[in-house]
Amino acid sequence: MDEPWSIGVDLGGTKLEAAHVDALGRVRQRVRKATNIKGGPSAIIEDVINCIWTLRNGVDSSPAGVGIGVAGQVDKECGKVIFAPNLDWRDVPLQNDLQNSIGLPVVVTNDVRAATWGEWLHGAGRGCDDLLCMFVGTGIGGGVVSGGHMLAGCNNTAGEVGHITVDLNGPTCTCGNRGCVEAFAGGWAITRLARESVAADPEGGRLLLEMAGGRIDEINAATVARGVRGGDPMARELLDSVAGALIAGASNLINAFNPCRLIMGGGVIDGIPELIKRIDKGVRKQALAAACSSLIVMPAGLRTDAGVIGAAALAVRSFAK
Amino acid sequence: MDEPWSIGVDLGGTKLEAAHVDALGRVRQRVRKATNIKGGPSAIIEDVINCIWTLRNGVDSSPAGVGIGVAGQVDKECGKVIFAPNLDWRDVPLQNDLQNSIGLPVVVTNDVRAATWGEWLHGAGRGCDDLLCMFVGTGIGGGVVSGGHMLAGCNNTAGEVGHITVDLNGPTCTCGNRGCVEAFAGGWAITRLARESVAADPEGGRLLLEMAGGRIDEINAATVARGVRGGDPMARELLDSVAGALIAGASNLINAFNPCRLIMGGGVIDGIPELIKRIDKGVRKQALAAACSSLIVMPAGLRTDAGVIGAAALAVRSFAK
Numbered sequence: 209m210d211e212p213w214s215i216g217v218d219l220g221g222t223k224l225e226a227a228h229v230d231a232l233g234r235v236r237q238r239v240r241k242a243t244n245i246k247g248g249p250s251a252i253i254e255d256v257i258n259c260i261w262t263l264r265n266g267v268d269s270s271p272a273g274v275g276i277g278v279a280g281q282v283d284k285e286c287g288k289v290i291f292a293p294n295l296d297w298r299d300v301p302l303q304n305d306l307q308n309s310i311g312l313p314v315v316v317t318n319d320v321r322a323a324t325w326g327e328w329l330h331g332a333g334r335g336c337d338d339l340l341c342m343f344v345g346t347g348i349g350g351g352v353v354s355g356g357h358m359l360a361g362c363n364n365t366a367g368e369v370g371h372i373t374v375d376l377n378g379p380t381c382t383c384g385n386r387g388c389v390e391a392f393a394g395g396w397a398i399t400r401l402a403r404e405s406v407a408a409d410p411e412g413g414r415l416l417l418e419m420a421g422g423r424i425d426e427i428n429a430a431t432v433a434r435g436v437r438g439g440d441p442m443a444r445e446l447l448d449s450v451a452g453a454l455i456a457g458a459s460n461l462i463n464a465f466n467p468c469r470l471i472m473g474g475g476v477i478d479g480i481p482e483l484i485k486r487i488d489k490g491v492r493k494q495a496l497a498a499a500c501s502s503l504i505v506m507p508a509g510l511r512t513d514a515g516v517i518g519a520a521a522l523a524v525r526s527f528a529k
Numbered sequence: 530m531d532e533p534w535s536i537g538v539d540l541g542g543t544k545l546e547a548a549h550v551d552a553l554g555r556v557r558q559r560v561r562k563a564t565n566i567k568g569g570p571s572a573i574i575e576d577v578i579n580c581i582w583t584l585r586n587g588v589d590s591s592p593a594g595v596g597i598g599v600a601g602q603v604d605k606e607c608g609k610v611i612f613a614p615n616l617d618w619r620d621v622p623l624q625n626d627l628q629n630s631i632g633l634p635v636v637v638t639n640d641v642r643a644a645t646w647g648e649w650l651h652g653a654g655r656g657c658d659d660l661l662c663m664f665v666g667t668g669i670g671g672g673v674v675s676g677g678h679m680l681a682g683c684n685n686t687a688g689e690v691g692h693i694t695v696d697l698n699g700p701t702c703t704c705g706n707r708g709c710v711e712a713f714a715g716g717w718a719i720t721r722l723a724r725e726s727v728a729a730d731p732e733g734g735r736l737l738l739e740m741a742g743g744r745i746d747e748i749n750a751a752t753v754a755r756g757v758r759g760g761d762p763m764a765r766e767l768l769d770s771v772a773g774a775l776i777a778g779a780s781n782l783i784n785a786f787n788p789c790r791l792i793m794g795g796g797v798i799d800g801i802p803e804l805i806k807r808i809d810k811g812v813r814k815q816a817l818a819a820a821c822s823s824l825i826v827m828p829a830g831l832r833t834d835a836g837v838i839g840a841a842a843l844a845v846r847s848f849a850k
Binding site for chain 2: 375
């Protein structure tokens with residue numbers, strides 16, 4: 209008998225990746241393309257279709273279906289992409305268009321939700337019915353599994369864990385509010401704060417500036433991560449602010465959801481792995497004791513593959529007989 | 530055929546209430562007692578048993594079961610009360626003890642979760658699959674229904690919506706942290722802030738002080754509510770701080786859960802009903818647009834009966850054939 213498999217697609221503003229994923233959540237083959245934003249939805253959908261043909265080519269059996277994670281808001285019922293700012297899409301009937309073209313069942317979800325499916329079914333969350341994923345990259349996103357159900361909410365936007373206010377008087381956020389976790393700990397915010405700190409104190413910021421080739425506008429979150437690893441005092445001070453916000457935001461979510469596992473991933477966490485330990489220690493002090501009595505804080509297991517693996521696993525769950 | 534019914538019990542630190550609730554969630558009969566905390570668990574359990582006998586007396590049919598909401602943390606599997614500070618209970622096997630004594634199936638839950646069951650099945654949340662209840666009384670508690678499931682979490686503590694940090698540098702809370710919603714908007718916090726404000730500005734606080742019979746330590750949240758309704762400037766300033774914290778906390782929860790309905794109840798909301806409108810307006814500004822696009826903010830429907838009605842409805846759901 210042929211081994212069952214499915215196709216997972218991760219569609220972001222920069223790149224499009226599609227993978228043949230087996231029943232155990234292993235990537236067997238993958239294809240990547242730059243996202244052709246200028247060509248509009250039809251050009252991108254054509255690229256997705258071509259990637260799917262490439263993956264099917266030479267495989268005798270048919271995949272159970274296609275799962276696709278998109279960086280945007282998705283209609284739960286019909287798989288339409290309501291709004292995807294990074295793709296410049298509004299109201300694109302992605303599920304319908306893809307299904308009609310490839311003759312396979314398609315399920316569309318948000319990219320961070322797809323990554324949460326991946327971590328839940330094949331990553332750090334395996335076997336756990338109550339978990340919270342926080343992915344800390346340029347932005348901060350996440351997903352929540354509670355009582356064995358992936359939470360979707362009323363408009364399919366549940367799990368917006370980046371825009372949790374932790375300081376009513378804090379720095380401004382891209383969402384228009386002040387003091388969101390993301391405004392302290394998202395990659396863009398770390399970059400902003402680091403440049404401001406170096407500008408305000410050039411002597412203290414000497415090492416960070418050096419690492420950025422002497423150009424303040426080349427300092428970014430990765431520079432700070434290198435500074436932290438090198439023991440630079442200013443970088444470590446910046447880290448305190450990042451950690452403080454993540455601890456406060458995670459504590460809020462732990463009190464609200466009471467997860468068994470808090471799974472942390474994304475570029476900022478990968479760049480500064482000690483954040484996991486600090487968050488672990490911090491939330492136990494800050495969240496309610498009963499809400500963390502069984503909590504484990506752990507790094508994500510699938511790294512950048514979480515999206516394609518999760519989208520493929522969602523397709524299996526939705527369509528496999 | 531006899532009409533099906535069940536018994537709901539609301540066990541708090543001050544009073545114990547039990548009610549005969551019919552299949553439509555209407556209270557047909559009720560009994561109340563002061564909670565005999567000094568007598569320890571056995572005295573309270575005996576009082577509960579007596580209340581249940583009173584309610585069964587003269588009714589020909591047997592209830593489907595008993596639901597009991599307790600102000601404390603409850604073990605999901607065995608219905609043991611792990612910790613109930615207001616009752617001074619630790620590890621009391623309430624479900625087991627009651628079942629053995631009364632020969633009816635018993636389900637135990639947290640008191641605020643019971644009230645959420647009530648609002649969901651028979652109150653403001655009827656027919657809705659995604660809702661968030663916030664009860665703002667002396668403390669702040671709540672419950673969450675997502676995708677038609679009441680969230681419980683890993684240790685049955687999901688829905689702790691009072692200890693959401695909204696200001697890392699804010700006032701101290703009873704939980705040991707700073708700037709929780711409850712530390713601004715819980716009844717005890719309003720009382721604290723009002724007394725501090727009057728002490729700092731006796732002239733501005735003249736009316737509040739007068740309403741409390743000239744004694745600053747008699748000022749409480751109800752005094753502030755009366756001052757708000759009377760247009761007192763200091764009371765209205767205090768209200769701004771309460772509303773701001775509730776808006777920030779509710780926005781965090783709306784982003785995280787994406788509910789269709791935000792249902793607000795409890796003494797503080799009942800005392801200052803204009804809070805509902807302010808919160809409605811505020812969350813639409815502060816939460817993400819996609820997360821509130823279908824949101825309705827509304828007052829709780831069952832007032833102080835939510836607990837017994839919800840506990841009884843949970844019993845029906847758990848035991849009715």
